[in-house]
Amino acid sequence: MAVHVQDYLRMHKMPHIWCPGCGTGIALGAVVRAIHNVGYSRDEVIVITGIGCSARTNAIIDFNTFQTTHGRALSFATGFKLTRPEMKVVVITGDGDGAGIGGNHLIHTCRRNIDITTILINNSIYGMTGGQYSPLTPRGSYATTAPYGTVEPSFDICKLAEGAGATYVGRATAYHVTLLEQLVTKALKHEGFSLVEAITQCPIGYGRRNKMKSPTEMLKWQREHAVNVKAAAGMSPEQLEGKFLIGEFVNKTAPEYTKLYQKLIEDAQSKGAK
Amino acid sequence: MKRQVKLLQGNEACAMAAVAAGVRFFAGYPITPATEIAEILAQELPKVGGTFIQMEDEIASMAAVIGASIGGVKGLTATSGPGFTLKQENLGYAAMVQVPCVIVNVQRGGPSTGMPTLPAQMDVMQARWGTHGDHPIIVLCPSTVYEYYMLTIKAVNFSEMLRMPVIILSDAVVGHLREKVVLPDISEIEIVERKKATVPPEEFLPFKPDADDVPPFVSYGKGYRYHMTSNNYDEGGYPATNNHQVADKLLRRLHNKIEKRRGEIVMTEEIMMDDAEVAIFAYGCTARSAYSAVETARAQGLKVGLIKALTLWPFPREVVEKYGDKVQAVIVPEMNMGQLVGEVERALKDKKAGVRPLNRFDGKMITPEQIVSAVKEVK
Missing domain, CATH: 3.40.50.920 (Rossmann fold)
Incomplete structure (x- = not known):
């Protein structure tokens, strides 16, 4: 059933603060449609953010919402989820917030497999502060703090999440927004920790310094460089050179943290600790 | 239950008082000389339906305690000098966003990792000004095991009453000291619960204060949908980052919460x-x-x-x-x-x-x- 995203927005908080051509709104739209798809009520969903452009998503959506400190949203969310396991906890983060300053928290939240759905909006740059390179900025890119090009490599946040124990991992782009909505829908339904990376365009902070002046050029870049993981299975390393994968990477079941802890409480109350 | 005569270690008294005051969530990270508080609460909280979690670092511990408190549960964490430094970031968040929580700092010698097993009183100014910005804070300091117990209960009560973080500044001596204490009957201990909403959701403003300058703290997920941010915010909870009047009013009010109850707090x-x-x-x-x-x-x-x-x-x-x-x-x-x-x-x-x-x-x-x-x- 079609949904008007506007129905879920706090229209009195408009206009939003994002730049023209920004991809954050596309990702947010996919998240809102996914919540609608799953059928959660506004009251049972809580959306927690940190700092940065991604963090400004939750002030304008009509769910239970709070913004936290830079990179710490997953730790706040862990405390919240442990005390309110009945609620559907969604964290929206970014490449600086989630992969940089909050990277350690991401690793350990994956490891615990606590039932939190995380959408990491990767726009390849610190946008809110005006275009500094992030841990997910491709090597050689220009940024306000990399006027000669970055010498640092970026890394694959989805592989990190998988390695750390996340039980649902996927990636899509702003261009592949239908896939993004599908992945977030599945992530929301998944019991355990899920991470969906949304690669988005930042034409102001990243594109215009890196030979992609318009949002359209950046969306085209996403279309031309993304390869679905299913198609990639039949492609040679040469064919995949310079490309990145999208699609569902991990979907497995493992004991969920709050369920395990509830069991621990029951055991402690009946048997007592050692 | 009657008055209890016990031989208690200071940190043990703190942990017991936390449970008695209604704390049902602890997140922490191992650090000398505060670790006993975590160890005891790891054992005791599940028995009363509470949650203990050892987080990946001190920053995350503070964040998890605040998250739990936002979820509607009384939360506490315990640490010492180096960990206290790491907690400052989110301590400021709790002061600004007005989230009740208690931080125990069992002081040891510094600066830096200093003398981990030896006592000091070097964090007095950090407890006041460790996190950036003109934030309000309450800091309580026990000198005996009995005071450690009673001040822990006070700390939890003040934090819930005023919607703000409260610090207990003990030290390696009081933390590790064993003393005979006579604890009051639990039914005689006054326990404060946070204020609940008095208006229906459509009239609710999450940061509209009562006469005591403290806004009710309403749990999420019960029909009151709202936003909270650590940016300068209006009574509706939304960012007002460039609004001078809102900033002036908010900061004065955050501090007045303490000043209006100064006689009780001091x-x-x-x-x-x-x-x-x-x-x-x-x-x-x-x-x-x-x-x-x-x-x-x-x-x-x-x-x-x-x-x-x-x-x-x-x-x-x-x-x-x-x-x-x-x-x-x-x-x-x-x-x-x-x-x-x-x-x-x-x-x-x-x-x-x-x-x-x-x-x-x-x-x-x-x-x-x-x-x-x-x-x-x-x-």
Whole structure:
């Protein structure tokens, strides 16, 4: 059933603060449609953010919402989820917030497999502060703090999440927004920790310094460089050179943290600790 | 349950008091000399349906406690110097967003990792000003195991009553000391719960304060959908980052929460001060030596009294001021290079009494003899 995203927005908080051509709104739209798809009520969903452009998503959506400190949203969310396991906890983060300053928290939240759905909006740059390179900025890119090009490599946040124990991992782009909505829908339904990376365009902070002046050029870049993981299975390393994968990477079941802890409480109350 | 006579370690008393005060969530990270609090709560919280979690670091521990409190549960964490430093970021968040929580700092010698197993009182100013910005804070400081118990309950109550973080600043002596304590019957302990909404969701503004400047704290997921942010915010909870009037009003109100209940929050004990010619102003483990010094000096005919501060912040200036023209001098022994003595000087700047710091920062307690000598130097 079609949904008007506007129905879920706090229209009195408009206009939003994002730049023209920004991809954050596309990702947010996919998240809102996914919540609608799953059928959660506004009251049972809580959306927690940190700092940065991604963090400004939750002030304008009509769910239970709070913004936290830079990179710490997953730790706040862990405390919240442990005390309110009945609620559907969604964290929206970014490449600086989630992969940089909050990277350690991401690793350990994956490891615990606590039932939190995380959408990491990767726009390849610190946008809110005006275009500094992030841990997910491709090597050689220009940024306000990399006027000669970055010498640092970026890394694959989805592989990190998988390695750390996340039980649902996927990636899509702003261009592949239908896939993004599908992945977030599945992530929301998944019991355990899920991470969906949304690669988005930042034409102001990243594109215009890196030979992609318009949002359209950046969306085209996403279309031309993304390869679905299913198609990639039949492609040679040469064919995949310079490309990145999208699609569902991990979907497995493992004991969920709050369920395990509830069991621990029951055991402690009946048997007592050692 | 009746009054209980127990032999308790300070950190153990703190953990027991937390459970008695209704704390049902602890997140922490191992650190000497505070670890016992985590170990005991790991054992005790599940028995009462509560949650213990050891987080990946001190920053995450503070965040998880705040997250749990936002979820509607009383939360506490415990740490020491290096960990306390890491907690400052989210401590400021709790002060700004008005989330109740309690942070125990069992002080050890610094700077940096310093002397992990030895006591100090070097975090007095960090407890007040460690996180950036003009934030309000309450800091309580026990000198005995019994006080550790009672002040932990007070800390939880103040935090819930005022929607703000409260710090318990103990030290390695009081934390590891074992003393006989007589605990009150739990039914006699006053337990404060946070205020609930008095209006329906459509009229609800999450940061509209009552007359005491404290807004009710309504749990999410019960029909009251709202936003909270650590940016400067309006009564609706939304960012108002460039609104000067909103910023001015918010900051004043955050501080007024304390000022309006100052009489209740500022706790001191005045011991043998009625005829005192010299006062000792002390807190924490140093107050133990000071008390002993007063007894010794009195036995020698010296008119000495003790002002023991249980609340360090807000600083009990009214109590110190009261004696400013009555005593010749106020001696301020501290296990640091002179921190709270500055506040004593400020309180007495227009008074007759002189202020004499007495400092030790080598990991050893200030002895009663040192304090008695300082008293005799005044005479």
